[in-house]
Amino acid sequence: MRDSAPGKTPIWKAIADTLRSDLAEGRYRPGDKLPTEALLAERFGVNRHTVRHSLSALVDEGLVRTRRGAGAFVAAIPxxxxxxxxxxxxxxxxxxxxxxxxxxxxxxxxxxxxxxxxxxxxxxxxxxxxxxxxxxxxxxxxxxxxxxxxxxxxxxxxxxxxxxxxxxxxxxxxxxxxxxxxxxxxxxxxxxxxxxxxxxxxxxxxxxxxxxxxxxxxxxxxxxxxxxxxxxxxxxxxxx
The missing domain is CATH 3.40.1410.10 (Chorismate lyase-like)
Incomplete structure (x- = not known):
């Protein structure tokens, strides 16, 4: 997945949209650990910084939580x-x-x-x-x-x-x-x-x-x- 052209959806946002769809479709359950940044970068053909940007957006939305040294997890419904x-x-x-x-x-x-x-x-x-x-x-x-x-x-x-x-x-x-x-x-x-x-x-x-x-x-x-x-x-x- 290459960088987007002018006027197109930013790559990090497109990745966040894809992961958001994965969550909505139930591919990952609350509490599940998401693939590592390295695996996500390989999946989308981008660098880890771009993946990190996407995950940060999901964290801000309350869909994902991160734990230092452990990775990213699907946030549970309270x-x-x-x-x-x-x-x-x-x-x-x-x-x-x-x-x-x-x-x-x-x-x-x-x-x-x-x-x-x-x-x-x-x-x-x-x-x-x-x-x-x-x-x-x-x-x-x-x-x-x-x-x-x-x-x-x-x-x-x-x-x-x-x-x-x-x-x-x-x-x-x-x-x-x-x-x-x-x-x-x-x-x-x-x-x-x-x-x-x-x-x-x-x-x-x-x-x-x-x-x-x-x-x-x-x-x-x-x-x-x-x-x-x-x-x-x-x-x-x-x-x-």
């Missing part, structure tokens, strides 16, 4: 994620027509910091179970999270979470039949290197951090959770 008194990861994604999945990254017991203890209504330094994980929708990571549970109230929660990745199911196993969200706080932050690795974004990309406390039917705190959502993959909806 997942609707309600945040209200009854936040349930599995139910939220199923209602949005997505397949939910959770992966354990780290599960340990440690001492609560002052801020964590204040949120849970326990003494600073009291033991908590820290559950770090990755939330996915249709196989694509959408959030990393840390959930803290007071061991004085839920002594068997760590072993239960090792067997049951669902927080709701694990809480039911240890006697918490129901729980609701007592408070939620949303903050815009930048992705750390570790978060970027898990979420397949660039370090410094915008994330939405949700912090919340869940309480049982007696109003006693059973979980303090922090979730970092990939900003371009979810639409958070606050419910009354």
């Amino acid at each position: 997942t609707d994620y309600p945040i209200g008194k009854r936040v349930r990861f599995y139910d939220n994604l199923v209602a949005a027509g997505r397949a939910p999945e959770k992966r354990i990254l780290h599960l340990t017991e440690r001492a609560a910091t002052e801020g964590e203890a204040r949120a849970l209504g326990i003494e600073a330094g009291a033991p908590v179970c820290a559950f770090h994980g990755l939330s996915l929708a249709d196989g694509q990571p959408i959030a990393v999270f840390e959930s803290l549970f007071p061991l004085s109230r839920l002594p068997h929660i760590t072993a239960t979470l090792q067997q049951e990745h669902s927080v709701t199911a694990a809480l039911q196993e240890v006697g918490v039949t129901d729980y609701t969200r007592a408070s939620t706080r949303l903050t815009a932050v930048r992705a750390t290197a570790a978060q970027a690795l898990h979420l397949q974004v660039n370090e410094g990309d915008p994330l939405l951090r949700s912090s919340g406390v869940n309480v049982d039917t007696q109003g006693v705190a059973v979980e303090y959770g922090r979730t970092w959502f990939a900003g371009d993959r979810v639409t958070l909806t606050l419910e009354g």
